[in-house]
Amino acid sequence: MSQDHQRICLIHYHEIGLKGHNRARFEMRLLKNVESLLVGYPVVTIHRISGRLCVFLKEGTDLDTAVRASEVILRVPGVARVSCGFKCIRDLEVMGQVAIEALAEAGDFSSFKVQARRNHTDFETTSMDMNRIIGAVLCERFPEKQVKMKAPDVQVGVEVVQNAVYVYARSVRGVGGLPVGSSGKVVTLLSSGIDSPVATWRIARRGAICIAVHFSGRPQASDASEYLVDDIARVLERSGCIARTYIVPFGDHQREISLKVPPALRIIMYRRLMFRVAQEIARREGAGALVTGESLGQVASQTLANIRCTDAVVDLPVFRPLIGSDKQEIIADAEALGTFDISSQDVSDCCTLFMPRNPETQGDLAVVEEAESALPIEQWVCSIADSAEVHDYACPSYKRPRGSIAADQQGQ
Numbered sequence: 052m053s054q055d056h057q058r059i060c061l062i063h064y065h066e067i068g069l070k071g072h073n074r075a076r077f078e079m080r081l082l083k084n085v086e087s088l089l090v091g092y093p094v095v096t097i098h099r100i101s102g103r104l105c106v107f108l109k110e111g112t113d114l115d116t117a118v119r120a121s122e123v124i125l126r127v128p129g130v131a132r133v134s135c136g137f138k139c140i141r142d143l144e145v146m147g148q149v150a151i152e153a154l155a156e157a158g159d160f161s162s163f164k165v166q167a168r169r170n171h172t173d174f175e176t177t178s179m180d181m182n183r184i185i186g187a188v189l190c191e192r193f194p195e196k197q198v199k200m201k202a203p204d205v206q207v208g209v210e211v212v213q214n215a216v217y218v219y220a221r222s223v224r225g226v227g228g229l230p231v232g233s234s235g236k237v238v239t240l241l242s243s244g245i246d247s248p249v250a251t252w253r254i255a256r257r258g259a260i261c262i263a264v265h266f267s268g269r270p271q272a273s274d275a276s277e278y279l280v281d282d283i284a285r286v287l288e289r290s291g292c293i294a295r296t297y298i299v300p301f302g303d304h305q306r307e308i309s310l311k312v313p314p315a316l317r318i319i320m321y322r323r324l325m326f327r328v329a330q331e332i333a334r335r336e337g338a339g340a341l342v343t344g345e346s347l348g349q350v351a352s353q354t355l356a357n358i359r360c361t362d363a364v365v366d367l368p369v370f371r372p373l374i375g376s377d378k379q380e381i382i383a384d385a386e387a388l389g390t391f392d393i394s395s396q397d398v399s400d401c402c403t404l405f406m407p408r409n410p411e412t413q414g415d416l417a418v419v420e421e422a423e424s425a426l427p428i429e430q431w432v433c434s435i436a437d438s439a440e441v442h443d444y445a446c447p448s449y450k451r452p453r454g455s456i457a458a459d460q461q462g463q
């Protein structure tokens with residue numbers, strides 16, 4: 052039977068539907084993002100059909116492949132739900148047979164119900180009647196299963212849209228949010244720690260294209276953190292969330308800072324320089340905000356006073372999606388995202404370099420500015436940004452800034 056009916060993955064979305072006249076643009080963005088992540092899967096085409104996207108799979112595609120494709124899709128921001136099933140003709144008898152096949156593939160369950168809907172009333176059978184008729188066919192074929200109207204284990208979707216019918220029983224929740232590329236571009240400060248990959252993911256899930264900046268301890272420390280950041284970027288790339296990383300060798304500047312400013316102020320100084328460099332990269336990329344993985348009070352640099360000292364050096368808004376999150380919540384998110392194991396590896400990045408024994412937790416802006424005046428900070432910012440290595444990742448909505456060439460053409 053699966054040879055007769057085309058396999059499909061139906062993509063449901065919620066929020067896009069609320070976006071009024073932007074809706075078509077958002078749907079197209081989501082379609083392009085999904086399409087690029089499904090390269091390598093047997094996809095014939097992807098179409099918009101009545102408030103859904105439908106991925107049509109090639110003839111002969113097996114269940115396992117369809118399920119793997121749906122697992123790729125459910126991680127894509129903007130996807131609220133993915134349903135795996137079949138397309139068939141508008142014939143009640145055929146619909147019943149296909150519903151049997153779909154339910155047979157639904158795995159373990161003890162109760163079900165049919166949820167039919169029709170896009171146009173030109174299909175003469177009402178949704179209620181379809182529920183009844185297809186429900187009866189399924190009851191006959193699966194007599195040991197129970198029909199349950201409230202919270203059934205499996206819901207058999209039967210959607211009559213224009214000249215076709217889409218039938219499915221496997222349906223899984225997606226990550227939700229908005230398609231990457233629908234909310235502009237941000238620069239995210241990405242360490243190899245647990246928090247910043249989660250913060251990056253959260254902002255990407257709201258539709259922002261993420262450009263990461265990583266400050267490496269090189270040449271004063273090893274480049275190990277750079278490899279972890281690449282691994283993290285590859286995880287984010289699976290959802291089309293990240294377009295580029297800028298890897299900035301930062302060790303020499305930290306050393307300079309550590310020699311010239313009082314030890315207690317070092318961390319604030321490092322962070323003010325990081326923010327300035329990130330803002331310079333944002334300017335070059337045309338990004339509209341910075342993002343960090345800070346969470347209030349988690350470490351010395353994340354107090355209100357110190358956050359004020361770092362924010363004072365940039366004009367761009369700084370988003371901190373984790374500011375009110377507890378570590379355990381962040382860890383749970385990192386596990387779900389797939390970055391936790393990478394971030395748990397103990398390597399030194401610039402954070403561990405030239406750290407003072409007693410960092411200031413209540414930085415005073417005037418004192419910090421005075422101490423900083425001993426350093427040629429403004430001159431450093433552009434040269435540090437220039438020294439960054441750029442790595443590109445697959446992000447279909449990303450457009451390189453004018454004059455910037457692809458990383459693989461830079462001889463790296």
Ligand code: ATP
Nearest residue numbers: 240241242244245246247264265266343344345400
């Ligand atoms: P994380 O787990 O994300 O490293 P953290 O708890 O270690 O965070 P900090 O080291 O104070 O906290 O860093 C706070 C934020 O500053 C990070 O979430 C990240 O956004 C940014 N940051 C810190 N170190 C770096 C770095 N080496 N490169 C880029 N950004 C960094």
Ligand code: MG
Nearest residue numbers: 242243244402
């Ligand atoms: Mg850190």
